[in-house]
Amino acid sequence: MPERNSEIKILTGNECSAYSAMKSKVRVVAAYPITPATPVVETIAKLVESGEMRAKLIRVESEHSAMAACIGASAGGARTFTATSSHGLAYMHEMLHWAVNARTPVVMAVANRAIGPGWNIWADLSDSLSQRDTGWIQLYCSGNQEIYDTIAMAFKLAEDRKVLLPAMVCYDGFVLSHTAMPVEVTDFDGFLDEYEPSWRLSAEEPFTHGNIVPPVYFAELRHNIQKSHDRALKLMNKVEEEFYEFTGRETPLILEDYRTEDADIVIVTMGAIASEAKVAVNSLREKNVKAGLLRVKSFRPFPEKQIKEHLEGKRVYVFDRAISPGSGGPLFREIRSALAFSDVKSIVPRIVGIGGVDVTKRTIERAIFERKIWVKEVVS
């Protein structure tokens, strides 16, 4: 393992975002504060003003403008980053689509939070999951080191010429965004160097970007985006390996498998709940229940084939910290669709942690033993 310039710092999830953006050589940030993502912007402002981070921070007047400025900055050829949450992400919606069709590889941290009314500032993945169809790569983290690592990996992936898609790095509001943990702050020189865009706006070589696109060309444009997602999925293994070579850390991009090989029942979930689910798996095994965990890190692109391989022959419990009213848990629906025509024994949905309801290992255990879809109370 080569010696890397790194130090251990005690950082919150939001600080991890800011530090990783700095170490990823982000040159433009345009952001608007919103709980619980605000400290990302505050930390970046501090790093920029102290001269530690060489970047221009545009303190825009809304999230819609934040994403518009990020798209402009990326099209202008700079590595670009922002952070938001909940209503802010919803307000960006139009520009999220724009970033995809414009092929601007912006990376964004999303501190997941419920959407009101009533005002609820706590963890809930409904905000980013309802942006599912915008075409962004979506990666869900379950720890602070992972947030730090994933932002750099996301740039590597998003900027690859075969991909050129924006990526959001999501983590549960407060549970991760405001919890401090020891984090290895690694320099990424050699893993992620100064951004060299494959295209950029310039006066010297004029071209028109985004004018009217007739139907046949538009179908081609959309098909290319789908193909880029397929290529992104293939590239993820390579980025995981490169990152491991570079840091010695096994930070997954696609899936994390925890004791599923000999398991009868497998918990499938995303985000911070997956950390708690590991505790639940061990506790269940002490009670002679052969449990395992499959954590989905990449929700888009959705690793259908890999998921199927891990879950054949199992009894599957899908835990969603989000609800698509009128349908069910968004992850559950995806998993069930991925497992169609497989020999999986059963697939059951569980809705937990909505609006920040605390999810303990007992919540998970009870959800497995009881035949109830929703757990709305704190099980301590």
Added chain:
Amino acid sequence: MKISEMEREEFLLPGNTACHGCPSSMVLRTVLKALKGEVVLVIPACCTSVYMGPFPGSALKVSVFNTAFASAAATASGIKASFEMQGDDTEVVVWAGDGGTYDIGLQALSGAAERNEDIIYICYNNEMYSNTGIQRSSATPFGAWTTTTWKGKTEHRKDVSEIMLAHGVPYVATASAGYLKDLYEKVKRAKDIRGFRYIEIHAPCPPGWRFPMDKTVHIAKLAVESGMWILFEHINGEFRFSGVSKSIARGKRKMRNLEEYLTLQERFSHISDLELSEIKRYVQERWSRLVKLEGEKDAVVAKFYV
């Protein structure tokens, strides 16, 4: 400056899909000449996003980034920041209609102006949403017919150039499709100033305002001569009238009768005498307000329509 001294190179190519008599393409051609084509244009949804032509072609010989309706000023801020970080001093210019400026894009515009972003924001104001087919905007004047105000608009227009003055930006100017030399010179002056610069161009639209397509320049001139559109420049805190508006303000020229301007446009064909006097009152009020900005040294204009 003589017309022969204007830039010869064309940056808006002929054969584009603008309507006959389009003021927007005429003033865009002038603006790009004044900037010698050394720009990146940011264009939100507006007529220009259509008449620049469809992919894979383009009628524009400069770099263009199309953006969403509400976000022109924000997108331009991002491009400028990006260029700054790379040591590229290319001028970033927003080219937007009054819909993208007065209404849906006002928040982003105000944000960029307050941050004093180093960009030029140009609004070509045809006093309605013309790209969607003649609906009222907040730049539509009182009494005007549109397809969302069939009996005539019941409110006066607001004025974004005055809103920009309130932001205290380094440069604010109004111009007109009737006075291209004046526009050319204003754009050139704006180019030499750093910080946020706002230029609003009055752009009479033949199909939208219902007048013959060979009358664009005539109507544009009448708007200024009748006092309905006021030409001014505000450079680093100093306000001054320009062109015909300056002569009017100095009392050297009498305003033309407002009816002359209005009756040529079918969108005003239905207005009553009462409505006409309301428009006159509005014009008077606006002149009085702007005259005060120039320090009331031209108090002579107090009697515009006497």
